[in-house]
Amino acid sequence: MAFENGIIDLRSDTVTQPTAEMRAAMAAAPVGDDVYGEDPTVIALEQRAAEMVGKEAALFVASGTMGNLIAVLTHCGRGDEAVMGTYGHTFLHEVGGISALGGVFPHLIPNQADGTLSIEDIQAAFREEDIHHPPSRLLILENTQNQCGGIPLPVDYMKSAGTIAHSLHMDLHLDGARVFNAAKALNVAARDICEPVDSVMFCLSKGLCAPVGSMLCGSRDFIARARKIRKQLGGGMRQAGVIAAAGIVALEKMVDRLTEDHRRAKKLEEGLAGIKGLEVVKGGAQTNMVFLRVKPEAGKDCAAIKDHLRQSGILVGMSGVDEFRFVTHYWINDADVEKTVETIAAFV
Ligand code: TLP
Numbered sequence: 001m002a003f004e005n006g007i008i009d010l011r012s013d014t015v016t017q018p019t020a021e022m023r024a025a026m027a028a029a030p031v032g033d034d035v036y037g038e039d040p041t042v043i044a045l046e047q048r049a050a051e052m053v054g055k056e057a058a059l060f061v062a063s064g065t066m067g068n069l070i071a072v073l074t075h076c077g078r079g080d081e082a083v084m085g086t087y088g089h090t091f092l093h094e095v096g097g098i099s100a101l102g103g104v105f106p107h108l109i110p111n112q113a114d115g116t117l118s119i120e121d122i123q124a125a126f127r128e129e130d131i132h133h134p135p136s137r138l139l140i141l142e143n144t145q146n147q148c149g150g151i152p153l154p155v156d157y158m159k160s161a162g163t164i165a166h167s168l169h170m171d172l173h174l175d176g177a178r179v180f181n182a183a184k185a186l187n188v189a190a191r192d193i194c195e196p197v198d199s200v201m202f203c204l205s206k207g208l209c210a211p212v213g214s215m216l217c218g219s220r221d222f223i224a225r226a227r228k229i230r231k232q233l234g235g236g237m238r239q240a241g242v243i244a245a246a247g248i249v250a251l252e253k254m255v256d257r258l259t260e261d262h263r264r265a266k267k268l269e270e271g272l273a274g275i276k277g278l279e280v281v282k283g284g285a286q287t288n289m290v291f292l293r294v295k296p297e298a299g300k301d302c303a304a305i306k307d308h309l310r311q312s313g314i315l316v317g318m319s320g321v322d323e324f325r326f327v328t329h330y331w332i333n334d335a336d337v338e339k340t341v342e343t344i345a346a347f348v
Helices: 022-028 040-052 063-077 095-102 118-127 157-168 179-186 188-195 220-232 239-254 258-273 302-311 334-347
Strands: 055-061 082-083 105-109 136-142 171-174 199-203 214-218 279-283 288-296 317-320 323-327
Touching: 022 239, 040 055, 040 082, 040 214, 040 239, 040 302, 055 063, 063 136, 063 171, 063 199, 063 214, 082 157, 105 118, 105 288, 118 157, 136 157, 136 188, 136 334, 157 171, 157 188, 179 188, 179 199, 214 220, 258 279, 258 288, 258 323, 258 334, 302 323
Parallel strands: 082 105, 082 136, 136 171, 171 199
Antiparallel strands: 055 214, 199 214, 279 288, 288 323, 317 323
C-alpha cells in the first residue's frame, strides 16, 4: 500500500493509518459504556488480546506510554525502584511519567548490543533489604528493542530474565509495543515470548495499523488493579468500541503480514549498505527498522540528507546526531523502498 498523498513516511510505524476494513468495522461496531464494563467490542478485543499473549485478562488503553505507566504503577508503589535499560522506551521517551506520577525510581542498566539486559547486570542491580535501599520491585524489558535496532529478544533469553527476576522477587513487565514483530522474526508465537512475564503491553497502533490504542495484559487480579489505575489517570473510556473495532481487525488481519515489512526493511538495508559513506548499524534489519549512520566521507550531514529527502516526498527520523532510523510498515511498498534508496544514492 502507499499513502494517498504519495508521501513515503519512514519516520515510524506509528504513522500508519487504519485500513478500509478497519474503518468499516469501526462504523459498524456495537458499543456501550466501557467504564460500566458494557462495551461488547472492547470486551471482545480484550479477550482476544489476552488469548494471543497467553494471559488471563487484558485492558484496552489509549497508548503504549499509558500502558507502560499503568503497568509500573500497578506493580510498584511510591519509592519502589524499577530496573530497566538505558535504551528502554520507558526511560527515554515516556516523559519520566513513572517518577512524576508514581514516585517510582528508575534503576538503569546498560542494554547490550543485542538489546538484552545481561543477567549479571540484573542480578547486580537488585538491592537486598537495607534501610538505605529502595525496594527493587520490577524489571522492565522491551521486545523488540527499538533503540538497539528493533531487535527481537529470543524466547530463551526471556525465560532466563523471568527466572532471575522471580528468584529476586521482582515482577517482570514487557514493553512489547512490537511483540508481534518479534514473534514473526523469531518464528514463534507471541505467547511463547510472553510466557515468563507478569505483564505485557503491546500496541495496536504501530505496525498493526489501528488508529489508536494499546493492550495491557496480565493475570485477572493484575488487570483488575490496572483498570482502577487507568480510571485514576483519566483513561476510562466510554463508547470505546468504535476504536476497539479497529484493534480486533488489527489482531485478526495485520499480524501475519508483518513479515512483509521485515522483508522490505531487509531490502532497504541491502540498498543502503551499497552506498559509499553510509553504514547500516545496530545489527541491520532484524524486524521493521533500519538504523543508518552517516559517516563524514558521505560529504553531506544528516540534516542536509533529511531535508533533501523531505523535498523528494520522503520522511525519515533521526536517532542520533549522525544516525537515521527508517521504519517500514503497511503503507510502504517495494517501489517506496526503491525510491528511497535511489534518492539517497543520488544525493550523497
Ligand atoms: N515509540 C515511538 C516513539 O515514541 C519513539 C516510535 O516512533 O518508535 N514502547 C516502545 C518500544 C515504543 O517504541 C513506543 C513508541 C512506545 C512504547 C509508546 O507508544 P505510544 O506512542 O503509543 O505511546
